Amino acid sequence: MRILILSANTGGGHNSTALALAEQFDKMNITSEIADCLSFISEKVSDFISWGHSYVYRKHPRLFGFGYRFEERHTPKFIYSRCAKGADALHEKLLDGYDAVICTHVFSGLMMTAMRAKFELHLPTYFVCTDYTCSPGVSELYADAYFIPHRMLLGEFVRCGIAADKLYASGIPIASIFYDEKEKDAARSELKLPLEKRLVVLSCGSMGAGKLEKSALQLLDKLPQDTVLVVLCGHNEKTYDALCAENRERMIVVGFTDRMADYMSAADLYITKPGGLTTSEAIAKRLPMAFINAVPGCETRNFDFLIQSGVACGVKKWKQLSALILKMLNDPTVAEQQKEQMELFTQHNAAETVCRYVVSNQ
Numbered sequence: 001m002r003i004l005i006l007s008a009n010t011g012g013g014h015n016s017t018a019l020a021l022a023e024q025f026d027k028m029n030i031t032s033e034i035a036d037c038l039s040f041i042s043e044k045v046s047d048f049i050s051w052g053h054s055y056v057y058r059k060h061p062r063l064f065g066f067g068y069r070f071e072e073r074h075t076p077k078f079i080y081s082r083c084a085k086g087a088d089a090l091h092e093k094l095l096d097g098y099d100a101v102i103c104t105h106v107f108s109g110l111m112m113t114a115m116r117a118k119f120e121l122h123l124p125t126y127f128v129c130t131d132y133t134c135s136p137g138v139s140e141l142y143a144d145a146y147f148i149p150h151r152m153l154l155g156e157f158v159r160c161g162i163a164a165d166k167l168y169a170s171g172i173p174i175a176s177i178f179y180d181e182k183e184k185d186a187a188r189s190e191l192k193l194p195l196e197k198r199l200v201v202l203s204c205g206s207m208g209a210g211k212l213e214k215s216a217l218q219l220l221d222k223l224p225q226d227t228v229l230v231v232l233c234g235h236n237e238k239t240y241d242a243l244c245a246e247n248r249e250r251m252i253v254v255g256f257t258d259r260m261a262d263y264m265s266a267a268d269l270y271i272t273k274p275g276g277l278t279t280s281e282a283i284a285k286r287l288p289m290a291f292i293n294a295v296p297g298c299e300t301r302n303f304d305f306l307i308q309s310g311v312a313c314g315v316k317k318w319k320q321l322s323a324l325i326l327k328m329l330n331d332p333t334v335a336e337q338q339k340e341q342m343e344l345f346t347q348h349n350a351a352e353t354v355c356r357y358v359v360s361n362q
Contacts (some may be wrong), residue, residue, distance in 0.1 A: 005102045007037065028356075038086070083111040086114075126145050131301065149171055184266060193266055200268065201267040205275050211318045218322060233254065
């Protein structure tokens with residue numbers, strides 16, 4: 001059996017899900033391959049869209065949110081027509097011999113839909129949602145099954161026009177390392193972090209979005225003396241350099257890291273934007289979370305859903321963040337209640353659920 005996993009280089013989440021699925025297939029001795037769907041249009045188009053997404057996401061979050069809301073109200077015909085331009089090259093790729101296709105991005109799902117409409121090559125196709133909402137365009141694509149983050153979202157996807165018998169509440173696939181129960185002291189020792197202090201980790205995704213620098217400094221000034229702030233800057237080198245130059249006590253600055261699971265194991269509290277992958281990883285780690293709604297759009301839907309589910313607290317504005325963090329640090333019952341809700345929220349390995357379904361339905 002040979003599986004093609006189609007992602008897109010617009011942020012780290014979709015690729016992380018693709019990697020989690022590939023990891024699980026490897027454990028099952030099944031061959032899988034990850035491909036950037038936008039490269040089937042052209043490498044230049046892929047690079048431009050990826051750069052444009054990152055730029056608007058980081059520099060103009062309100063514009064990003066406006067575009068998302070517009071897409072929610074209008075059928076994304078333009079996006080479909082762009083994705084359809086990759087149908088021919090994708091068809092040629094699939095002729096190499098694949099048994100199924102899994103799409104982890106709406107672009108790849110729309111491209112597969114266009115390919116299936118144009119050619120008589122009807123491979124089993126599956127769509128994996130990476131946010132806690134039915135994102136724009138999902139209802140326009142065709143898949144044999146849709147894997148969604150939680151059973152409480154079934155009604156939303158049905159209202160968007162997806163048949164109930166095609167929906168499976170699998171959870172969002174994450175790397176298996178996030179299910180490992182590493183002791184806090186062991187993780188801190190490996191990362192050379194203080195053992196005796198409370199540890200707050202601040203991160204805004206792989207792009208380092210939002211007012212990360214300003215908020216880190218403001219928060220640090222208000223944190224208790226027994227608390228250390230670890231700031232994960234991702235690929236945002238400007239913020240990393242600026243915070244390193246501050247050379248503050250009780251603040252540890254980290255650039256892009258592939259040890260996110262260890263930082264989560266080491267932390268007492270996690271401050272983050274509500275990305276679908278990041279939050280799913282923290283829930284698997286049973287790590288208390290505080291959200292900042294840094295980038296409106298699908299993450300606003302994640303923000304609302306996860307807070308209503310009781311697995312996180314959050315604020316809408318950066319200036320409100322310090323008060324929330326102090327409240328959570330001073331009242332340990334908030335963190336304990338979140339952990340209890342996380343236990344109820346999900347109990348299974350989503351990647352394994354998706355992969356076993358795909359294999360069993362060939």
